[in-house]
Amino acid sequence: MKVLFACSEAYPLAKTGGLGDVGGALPRALARLGVQVRLLLPAYKTTLEHARPQGLKLLREFTISGAPVKLWQSRLTGSRVPVWLVDIPEFSDRDGGLYGDSTGADWPDNPYRFYMFCKVAEAIALNNIGLQWQPDVVHANDWQTGLLPALLAQHTAAPASVFTIHNLAYRGIFDYQAFSSLNLPEHWWHHERLEFWGNFSYLKAGLVYADAITTVSPSYAEEIKTEAFGCGLEGLLTYRAHCLSGIVNGIDTDTWNPGSDRHLEVNYNRRTLKRKAFNKAALQRELGLPEHDSLALVGFIGRLVEQKGIALLLEALPSLLQQQRCQLVVIGSGQAEFETALIALQARFPQQVSVTIGYDEGLSHRIEAGSDIFLMPSLFEPCGLNQMYSQRYGTIPVAHFVGGLRDTIVNFSDSSGAIDATHTSALDNVDETGFLFSEASGTALASALNHALTCFDNPLLWRKLQDNAMSQDFAWGKSARTYLELYRQTLSATTRSSDVTDQAAVL
Known part of the structure; x- marks a missing residue:
């Protein structure tokens, strides 16, 4: 099983919250099960700095949508999981946070930044940049990668797609001007596709087009189908309930271990x-x-x-x-x-x-x-x-x-x-x-x-x-095995029919 794991953060290379913990831990756990996993991350300036001690190798230089891109390879700290870093100036030449500046304001070009990230992921998934490696499954995470399942759905030969909601409240909502500037298919501006109450949502794209949808606990999977927790997407989630499942996150039991935690005064068990x-x-x-x-x-x-x-x-x-x-x-x-x-x-x-x-x-x-x-x-x-x-x-x-x-x-x-x-x-x-x-x-x-x-x-x-x-077992092993089984089921059930256009421009 070959899996491209696309995420906007992964500890210790980039982290703002729980998504970073999952991005850093789940690929490791999958690799321990024998999965050939590749972790795809934006090459934020700080991420390149954190990756340098593990080694940085330039894999490819190419263009996406007319813009130059560099793809670097490093390794996830403490593992053999390869990390591929998408280097565009909007990531690598910018001080500040991953998603916003030092004042907390979102970067105004976030739609473009993560569109480019998804386009690179699409090109890798279709083996269009000469890496000689094509995944069976692409696993996208949260709104920053929400466009990826939609892009893949345009191709008959695309891998199966899994989209994980880590927090439905962050929906990646932008206006029509942003939609138009990205040259997305015009028919995506529709309430049954990406349009969302007069704007459009990256996260909704993942919910509409992914072959399988997961979220990070069974109870939350039920809650988000209700008005109280659905953030305006409860109708869509109810419609796609047959594709929706909840898998509890694990924790990194090496980093969070009272018996060996280097931050503690005294270790214990x-x-x-x-x-x-x-x-x-x-x-x-x-x-x-x-x-x-x-x-x-x-x-x-x-x-x-x-x-x-x-x-x-x-x-x-x-x-x-x-x-x-x-x-x-x-x-x-x-x-x-x-x-x-x-x-x-x-x-x-x-x-x-x-x-x-x-x-x-x-x-x-x-x-x-x-x-x-x-x-x-x-x-x-x-x-x-x-x-x-x-x-x-x-x-x-x-x-x-x-x-x-x-x-x-x-x-x-x-x-x-x-x-x-x-x-x-x-x-x-x-x-x-x-x-x-x-x-x-x-x-x-x-x-x-x-x-x-x-x-x-x-x-x-x-x-x-x-x-x-x-005595509780919160390690990633059980969750990773559940994801692996989901990948297998999704791969066997996936067909490309609706919204496929083999003429879609990839590079």
């Missing part, structure tokens, strides 16, 4: 869980909080945006902090009003709250290891990774009952938490790994967190929950 306390004390010292072993330390890592439930956190925490039930550590950045409110919360409770605006990979690992409880009050969450990282580190998640959170956390529903600590047999039937709340409100979050804190005060019960959590 299930058998040496008592050592986790050293990481809690070290984190408290690092962040200027009093060292309280018996006071629960609650962690949050993530974007400070509405989706992540920051408003719920700000509503729920003050009363618990006022009662001195816990400490809170936060790292993240995002909307200014949330950053300001969290800094104000820290000023109000300086002995209990630490807020770090920005992102620090090492500190994120130390928060996972040092916290007792991890908060994920997301209003929606396609999959989520931190709840899986947390369980691996023996840090118990408190999360909203949505998407991948409900698929990866087993809710402890005993509201009393009063398991008899003198009888270990009372714990035999406890197989839960965390706490879930159903209503998207600060009150519901506060109730779930209070429940968790009550259980934290029962050491025997808490140790059992930690042991359950750390």
Whole structure:
């Protein structure tokens, strides 16, 4: 099986969020199953810098849509997975973020940048640039590669296409002027194809034309067919439900391993869980909080945006902090009003709250290891990774009952938490790994967190929950095998009939 995995980011070469984690981990897992996978990435300026220690080789120079392109080859760090980097000036000659400038504003030429990326992927998929390698399946990811299944659908000899939605909220919406400037087929400007409420959507292109559609958890696959979570695409997703499946993401268990994590004060595992306390004390010292072993330390890592439930956190925490039930550590950045409110919360409770605006990979690992409880009050969450990282580190998640959170956390529903600590047999039937709340409100979050804190005060019960959590298998192996089976099924079922035009210009 040969797979071209097209993605706009992949850790450690390029990352802004969970997509980067998947882009860096799933190709590795597929390669371990014997798949001949090639990872295709934009050659962002920073990506070329990160790739240079692995070696950079110029494979080809050619033109796409009249523009010069260089294709570099490197290797995914820690693996033998070849990485092909699409080098156009709009990627490689630009400082700033992957999708926008230093102020957070999107690059105005994003439609063109990712059109070119998809066109190069199309040319590789059709073996039109002399690489002598043609994939059986092209796996595209999120809106940045949404045009790719549509481009492939024009060719009778194209590989099968799989399109994964990592977050439906990011739909890649642009106006007709952008559509026209890319010289896309005019008949694509139609509500049954790319047109979307007077604009057009890159992500919708993938949903319309891909041979198979996946998203990153079974629950999210069901949720996005509803008006509440469908972002205006629920009708299309319901229509294509026979092609839609949910596959839970795995996690990189080498990078996220408390037994070998180089960012931690002390390494530990299930058998040496008592050592986790050293990481809690070290984190408290690092962040200027009093060292309280018996006071629960609650962690949050993530974007400070509405989706992540920051408003719920700000509503729920003050009363618990006022009662001195816990400490809170936060790292993240995002909307200014949330950053300001969290800094104000820290000023109000300086002995209990630490807020770090920005992102620090090492500190994120130390928060996972040092916290007792991890908060994920997301209003929606396609999959989520931190709840899986947390369980691996023996840090118990408190999360909203949505998407991948409900698929990866087993809710402890005993509201009393009063398991008899003198009888270990009372714990035999406890197989839960965390706490879930159903209503998207600060009150519901506060109730779930209070429940968790009550259980934290029962050491025997808490140790059992930690042991359950750390026993979960969130490695990529199972998910990769599911993807491989999907590739096989899609390949055997794929035919090219509608929208095929062999005269379509590729180069």
